[in-house]
């Protein structure tokens with residue numbers, strides 16, 4: 164990686180990363196007596212694939228929920244697109260361009276792939292009830308545009324063959340792909356992935372890794388993910404934050420993090436000389 168100038172940097176594979184999109188500053192989050200996050204700061208840059216890793220209970224999901232606006236930390240600030248975020252409801256944050264997937268798939272199991280992905284368009288739907296009654300044409304036009312966008316995602320994720328299938332009948336790996344599609348339907352600037360490879364076999368992990376890289380490349384989406392699978396994280400991420408017991412113990416490129424003795428001790432469990 165080149166220098167970390169405010170304007171960005173160039174990745175080893177030649178991608179241009181931009182300035183800071185999201186910054187969390189000195190975040191502390193407590194649940195009663197449990198300190199889930201202790202004074203953590205890091206940034207996510209425009210166009211990056213940024214990972215947050217750490218052992219069980221390290222605070223990764225809590226951090227994703229802070230970024231997502233679901234949890235409000237007792238201390239610290241969240242900055243997005245150059246502005247300090249006020250306390251907001253998650254749907255307002257979704258409107259700002261942040262979408263996410265969940266560790267335990269949160270799809271409507273009885274609904275088709277197509278309809279599930281359509282639900283991801285809700286932040287893009289402007290025609291309200293009265294305008295639908297008074298101005299049917301506008302609502303119809305919006306519906307057509309939403310359908311077109313969803314079809315584009317279905318093609319992109321190579322799930323045409325299952326577009327009509329109720330998602331509850333799909334294998335796990337495909338359900339995860341549909342969930343990615345639903346998040347993409349919101350056209351996020353920042354996409355949060357909560358353990359996108361959890362429970363997958365090797366082939367499914369390879370497919371998901373390829374789709375994450377392609378989303379970043381073709382849609383230009385900035386991606387932050389939390390993941391247990393170290394191999395996957397190191398392969399696809401530009402920079403990695405390492406958490407342990409609610410603290411940040413490492414931050415840098417995969418090579419830097421891999422060689423960091425504190426990370427090796429805490430997470431990799433490999434003895435270092």
Ligand SMILES: Nc1ncnc2c1ncn2[C@@H]1O[C@H](COP(=O)(O)OP(=O)(O)OP(=O)(O)O)[C@@H](O)[C@H]1O
Pocket residue numbers: 194197198199217218219220221222223224225226
């Ligand atoms: N809603 C909650 N109420 C109370 N404690 C919580 C809550 N959510 C998380 N915690 C605690 O905060 C700490 C961090 O949990 P968190 O789920 O963020 O870690 P994690 O790194 O995502 O773990 P895992 O990899 O197992 O999902 C843990 O001690 C956990 O028990």
